Structures are given as structure tokens and as C-alpha cells.
Amino acid sequence: MSKAVIQWIGGPVLKARASSPFHVHEALAVGEQRLLGEVIQLSGDTITAQVYEDTTGLRPGDPVEGTGLPLSVALGPGILGHIFDGLLRPLGDVTQHWFKPGLAAKRHGSFEFTPAVKEGDQVKGGQVFGEVAGEGPGRACLVPPNVSGRVVSVVEPGEYAEDATVLVLEDAEGRERKLSMQHDWPVRHPRPSAGRLPADAPMVTGQRILDTLFPVARGGRAALPGGFGTGKTVLQESLAKWCDADIIIYVGCGERGNEMAEVLDEFPELEDPRTGRPLMERTVIIANTSNMPVAAREASIYTAITVAEYFRDQGLAVALMADSTSRWAEALREVSGRLGELPGESGYPAYLASRLADFYERAARVKTLAGGEGSVTVIGAVSPPAGDFSEPVTSHTKRYVRSFWALDRGRAQARFYPAIHPLTSYAEDVDTLARWWQMQGNSEWKAHRRRLLTLLEQQAKLERMARIVGKDALPDEQQMTLLAADLMNEGFLRQSSFSDVDRYCSPKRQTAMLNLMMQFIDQAEEAVSNGISPGKIAQMPILRKLQRLGEEFSEEMVADKAKVATEIGNAFAELEKQEAAHAS
Template sequence: MSEGTIKKVAGPLVVARGMRDANMFDVVHVSDQKLIGEIIEIRGDEASIQVYEETSGLAPGTPVVSTGAPMSVELGPGLIGSIYDGIQRPLDDIMKVTGSNLLHRGVDVPSLKRDHVWHFVPDKKAGDRVSSGDIIGHVQETRIVMQKIMLPPGVSGTLKEITEGDYRVTDTVAVLTQADGSDKPITLMQKWPVRRGRPYQKKLSPNRPLVTGQRIIDTLFPIAKGGVAAVPGPFGSGKTVVQHQLAKWADADIVVYIGCGERGNEMTDVLNEFPELKDPKTGYSLMERTVLIANTSDMPVAAREASIYTGITIAEYFRDMGYSVALMADSTSRWAEALREMSGRLEEMPGEEGYPAYLSSRLAQFYERAGRVITLGSGDREGTLSVIGAVSPAGGDISEPVTQATLRIVKVFWSLDANLAYKRHFPAINWLTSYSLYLDSLGDWFNQNAGEDWMQMRGDIMRLLHDESELNEMVQLVGMDALSAPDRLKMEAARSIREDYLQQNAFHEVDTYASLHKQYLMMQMVLSYYKLSKQALEQGASVDKLVSMPVREKIGRFKYTPEDGADASSRQVMRELHIEIGDITAAKEDF
């Protein structure tokens, strides 16, 4: 341990002298209140420390003590359903200790509850040879999630004893005899430094989609399991609602939601909504497979930087069990602002717009921890970690450094558009500027599992939307009446795609989620209307009659049809569509 004294205090940055024996990224206790900090720079015997709690009242000469260990998180039963601050302190336990719902300085509360008893069931027996990452037993943490107790990385040997029973997280559940003959106790809990990615055997190519139930995402710009996506957009464009929707409905076993520098009332909405939401796969509360990390905008700015690493380390832990994990970071811009503030206080040479020169590399280190991997341990266990980061560019300018650095790393870009949001078109993802680089690797999966012509229909939809964009320029100059009948029909079909398919009401009981099968049926209906109408037009039918067919209202309202009635309703709409098209064509022939 290294002990020093404070030399200088500058907001969340504290400079301490006498810290020659300390190491980079060591956790330190500042002052007699034991405020938690982390060493981020060492010059001679002086260490610069970012303090994760309020520093008002600190004075030069106050003691600083290094713990000699890096910032780490506790991993074990009790994570699911918890809400932590940026450095994994449980907010509910802090409130019990302080008797207040405001954060107090210097509160020392363990991350995992020490008094809770868990029933451990062994999956191995005494005498078995085990290595890093092997699952030696399990604990039923919630009705949805079974926590698999794994050997920590770097540990291997022969199980000397392992016993079923009720244990606390710090109790020994097994004893391992290592290669050197020493015995190592194994508990339900392990620790891992947050700035170091958890190891795995092999990284695989992502070739399955993360199904979200959001039509514009699944159909036009899908993300792979183990993929990375960015959601940049200006204020009021719906970033947080998109993140909430993905957290609620994405096809993931575990959800880790990080509110990094977000408004307190938005985190309150999450806390109030998630326990009441029913998981579509299990029928139980969504909170039974969710971990929340809340570092709101009024909390100490330095803890924003830690919250991102805390969240992704917890996510990697569940990935190592073989689960599919989705991590939502809302928003990485606030995290970058914390980096900029700390860099400024360290008097580092600023980069573009004042951000530190290492902004891009820090973002890459974060996003590169996502992926589809073969985990440590026997059995070729496969786990995936998908990361979706919201970006809040100042003034909606996506040319600013954080957005541009993010786009160089991620493979999916969901571009939120203020103009669409002002028109009340939600989700306000602009289909002309967004993209997904996973389409080539996911196309076969969609055709095999969602519909044999899924990718062809997706291509037809994108072509119609792009054609509409070009025709719109002409309409604004000379008006709709100047368009030819085929072009006018194309405009109507594109409008149907926009309003009936791409628009989705996050607050509607049915429309909030659409399965791939229902999406396929909706695409069929919208495109069938266009193709059949185009054929009728070629036979001389009236474009006015084709545009005003009564069945179009039923196509538009199909999105509100419950999943269990989708097939029957789709068949009925398609029958009516053929009948009405036939009547219009026949009327032309009679004429």
C-alpha cells in the first residue's frame, strides 16, 4: 500500500504527493471519509486521481491511501434485478444505510448482498479435473436466469471437495487442488478489473440477427448478435425510447442498461416501467433478466467514465456463461464529455473540439469488447455480447468527433432525424442515411428462418423509398398532378411503407413489438398492393381508384392485429385486395 497527501484539488481531480509506490489505475481512498478514487496519471511521486464522489471540503495535506488493486466489480448471484451507480454500489442498500434517497459521500456498501443465501447445486463432483471457465455448479437467481458458477480465469486443477447447500456469496462452495499442490477455495463470487476485457477462447463471425421486434431495425438495418450499433440523434429525436424498446424486446437472455449521464427522470421511467413489463418469452417481469446502472447527470462526472466499464464487465460475465447479452449505453457522448473534463483538468493537449487525443482509442476499446465468442472452459460454450450505444451530438451535428469516431468502429448506424420526429414519425430512423454492414452475413438466415423471399422484399422496399425521395424533389417543384400514373402509384406505395410499416407506436399494447413472421406478412401486403396495382394500371385501370381502395385502410390497421390473429387477418386482407383490384380491372374492361 502507498500512502500520500493531497497537494491539489480541482473538481473531481485530486493530485497527491508521496505516491511513488502506487500503480496506474489503482483504487485509492481519499481523506478520512474514504472517498473512492482511481489513479489516472503518475508523474514522479505525484499521482493524479479521479474521485468518483463529491470533493467539496477536501484540503491539501489530507491523507490518500492506495489499496494496491485496480477498480474491480463483484460478479456472482445477486446481480440480476439490481440497480447500481457507476462504480457498482447498490443504490437501494445506500438508501437503507443513509436513510435518504440522495447519495452520501464515503458510504461503503458491498456490491453483492452479503446476507442473502443462495442454493448452490454442483454440476461437477470431487475428483473432476477442471480448468478456467468451467461451470462447476449453478444457482437459480431468478425465475428466468440461472446463474452458472464458473472457475475464475487463470485457475485450474482437481476438485478436492464440492458440496450442495445454501451459501452466501463469500462462502466456500468448493476446494480446488492446483498443479502446485496448494488448495484454493472457490466461492460463489469472483472479482474482475473493469478496464480489462474478460478472456475467451475464440471470436466468431456474427451470423445471426438480434431480433428486436422493431420493424425498421429488423427489416432494413438489422444488428447481429455480438454486433455493435450506434444511435446518434439530436435532442427530442427519440434515442432513449429506441434504447428502451431494444432493452424491452431484443432477443437477448440478459439486458444490461447503462444510464450514463442521462436525466434522472428518464432513469426513473426505466425503474418504474421494467418491473411492470412482461417478458414476451417467459411472461415474467423484465427486471428478472436485467441489470441497471444509473449514473445520472447530477452524479459526480468522473463516475460516468467508470459506469461504461462497469456495465460491459458485468455483461461479459453473463456472456461467459453462454448467454446472449444486450448492452445499452445511453449515452456515450456524456461519457466522452467526462473524458474531456478530466483531460482538461490534467492539462493534456486537447484534440478536436477539446476532446482528448485518445478519444477514438477509448471508444474502440469499449466497442471491441462486444462479439460472438467461444468462451473459456470445456464444451465449446458460445456466448454473445451485443452493444448498442446512443450518441447525443451537440445540435444534432453528426460531424462532431464523438459521432465520427463511433461510426468508424460500429457496423450499424441508425440515424435519428429531427425532421421525422417533428412530423411525429417514430421511430425517427432515417431510412436514407442509416445503414447496416451485417446484411450480407445475415441475409441467408433471414431467408431460411423468416421467409424465403425476405431479402428480396427488403430490397423492393428500399428501392421504393429511394425512388420516392427522388420523386419528392419533383413534386415540390411542380406538384403531385404533374406526375405520371406509375410514379403517383409508386409515391402511394412508398407512403404506405412509411406510415403503415415503418411507423411503430412504442406505447401501443400490440404495435410495440412485431415478430419476424408478422413483419413478413406486413411486407407481403404492402408490396402486393403495389405489384397488383401496377399490373392493373398497365391494363388501363384508374390510378385514382387504385389509390382510394377501401382495403388500404385494413392494410394500415394490420399492425394493431395481435400476433395470434395475424395469419387469419392477413389472409382476409389479401383476399379483399385481390377482389377489389379485380373489380377495378373488370370495371375498366366493361367500360
């Protein structure tokens, strides 16, 4: 066991003189209380480490011991349905208002275990060797990716502690390996897979502005930047509840305590719309508030993505919500400053971009070692100061994501939800995902999407002109463009997360709503070309119905879309009839 003695300490960073070798990223036990730390620099016989707990009381001369292993977390069935800190320590194991110093990341629980292998079987890394009883997915027990061998013994079905030995293997060299339902994995090392697969299907979020305009692929990466009060946390909570992922990982990284308290209070009460059971049964929450040790905040992102990869390796689709990577970057900056490193842009360390890449590149759709298919989709919130998207964290993040959902303060203040600005957001997988929409029966999805974005862009230009000359001074065609854009904003892009009818919108319902509104716009433009004024079209009762289509056109009514289409046709026929009678 490597040993050292503290020479200097400043906040979460310390320097110690080593009497035996250490290695970078080795986990440490620091001081008499054995606080958890990690080696981050080596220089001769001096080690530099960051400590993941409050260092109050540490002083020069205190001992530092190396574990010989990298910073790791225990992955197993006991993760699901619980709340942890940034190092995967259960929040239930607290005294008074904080953790016991040096508390190990252990879970105390037992599970009904059923083996899936028998004595004499050959098993390989990533293979399922058993399952535990319980509701929801993610109940498989995996052979660690770096372990393989012949089964020497396996326990009978029954209830066992999560860390109890349930399987004994003999590897190719004749050594015995004892396996429990959980295994350790270093958080900074991506878990291996048999190969990456193309991201050719969307992760359906149930939010029309996302699925229709800016979809994220299953196994893809999305950024959600926005200033204070633009609705990042509310949108991520909606995505967690309604997206079509099997497992939800929610990490609150450096967020304010009151916001995290709301998440911790609300999530356990949410109902899973798939099963009607508690959503927490397939959710893991990692809570690391802004007043927790800054080094643990830096590690929380890696802990979350490691947990996501563990469930991915079980052949599940995982969605990871990180709120927010800006606070994580601030932790990097603080530790970097204490190390005396040369600061880069805005004081962030020069390696900010590569650390962001390390995180986002672990999102993927893969073929698992067991031969199945799993995915991790990452949605990272960014909190740029004053909503400035040119700041380093946002600008670097844009390099590594495929979907960029820019939240707009003006839309948020106008109570427009989701407050995503359609002209500053983008998605790069549209061409690939168009094939999926065709398979769902929407062959015109790509064309409608392009037309909708063009309409919104024209609206932005015309509104600037209307503020100068007045809306009534615009030609009828341009007034009709403004009317059509208002309809799409109010009737299609606006969606209330508090509405029982409209908080989720399936792809079939999105397709039906978009087709109905495009039909209205086509017929309205034809009517304007025939001499009918946009003002009369704006007074049509059918328009007001379309503006409330999200609330009044439920999932059960999708089959009746032809009835609404007929109403639109009849409304324009009546308008043309009235116009002809007036002209005569």
C-alpha cells in the same frame, strides 16, 4: 500497501506525492473517508488520480492508499434484478439522498447453492462449478478465468452468503484458492474467451424498420444517434423488452435525473413477454445520472460491458443498452481538461476514438472458456448537439459500429415511431444475415429490402419535385411511386410501442406483411400500366386496410395471410372490371 499524500486537488482529479510504488489503473482509498479512486497517470514520485465520489472536504495532506489491485467489480448471481450505480454499488445501500462516502461495492444477500463439481475434480477458468436457485437465466457460478486447479473441498447444497467460501481449489503450484459465488474482475480488462465466432444471425428486435432494413447481428454493434426528443430512450426501452436476448444490461450514463427516474420506475413494473414474470428478473440497471460524480460516469460504461461479458461467459445472449455515450465522452473531456491535456476536436481528448473502440470492440459472439456459445450485442445511444451527426462522438462511433440507426427530428415531430430515417441509416451485415432469413422461409428478404429502400429514395426525390410543380402534374408512374412509398411508411415502417398488437412484430409476421404489401404494389403498378389512374387506386378500401395492417394483422393471423392475398387480388380484379365497364 502503497501510500501517498495529496498535494493538489481540483474537482475529481488530484495529485499526490508517493512514498512507495503505484501502478496505472490501481484502485485507491482516498482521504479519511476512504473514497474510491483510480491512478490515471504516473510521473516520478507524483501520481495523478481520479476520484469516483464527491471530493468536497478533501485537502492537501490527506492520505492516499493503494489497494494493489486494478479497479474491479464483484460479479455474481446477486447482480441480476437489481439497480446499481456506475461502480456496481447497490442503490439500496444509500442514506438520505446519496451514498455513504467510501461505501464499498458489496452486496448483502444469500442464495440456495447447488454445487456442480465434487472433491478431486479438475476445474479450469470459466467453468461452471455450481448454480443458485431462482427464476430466469444467469444463475451459474463461474470459476474466475485466471484460476484453475483440483477441488479440495466443496460445500453441501444449502443457503450461503454470496461472498462466503463454497469451493477450495489447489492450483498447480500447491497453493489453495478459496472461491465464493462471486468473484472480482477489473472493469478495464476484457474477459477472455476461447475464440470469436462469426456474427451470422440477427438479434431480432421486433421492430420492423430495424429487422427488415437495418438489422444488427447477434454479437454486433449498433449506434442510435438522435437529438433531444427524437425517441432514443423510448426505443431502447422497447428493445430491452422485446429483443431476443437472454439478459438485458441497461446503463443510463450521464442522463438527466428525470429520464433515469422514469426508467427506474417503469422497468421493475414491466412484464417479460417470454415468461409473464417481471422483466427485472433478467435485467441489470446501472444508473449514473448527470449530477453524479463525473469520474464515475466515465467508469460506468466499462462496468456495464464487464457485467455483460460475465453473463456472456455463462453461454447467454446479452444485449447492452448504453444511454448515452455522448455523456460518457463529456466526462472524458472534463477530466482531460482538469489534467491539462491538449484538447482535440471540439475539446474532446485526442484518445476519444481509441476509448470508443475499446468499448465497442468488446461486443462479440464467442466460444466461451467452458465450451458454450455466448454473445454481447451493444446498442449505444448518441446525443449529438443540435442533431449534428458530423460532431466527433457520432463520427468516431460510425467507424466502430455495423448498424447505424439515425433518428430524425422531422419524423419524430410528425409522431412517426420509430423515428429512424431510412435514407441516413445503414447496416453492413445484410449479406451475411440474408442466409438466416432464407432459413426462416423468406428467400426474397434481401430483394424486398433493396426494393423498399429504392422506393423510399425515389419518394424523397419526387417530393421535392412535387413541391415545385404539384403532385397532380407528375406522371402516373411517379404518382404511383409516391403512393407505394406512403403505404410502406404508414403500413410497415410505422410501429407503435404502446399498441398491444403492434409493439412487437416477429420475423414471420414481418415477412407476411412485407409480402402482402409488395403484392399490392406489384398489382398497382400493373394496373397503372394498363391505364388505371393512381387516384382510383388510392381510393381502394384494401389500401386503407393495408395501411392499418400493423394494428389489424396480429401474430395469430399470420397463418391467414393467403386470405389477405386473395382479398388484394380480388380488389384489383374488381377495379379492372369496373374500369373496363366504364370504358365500354
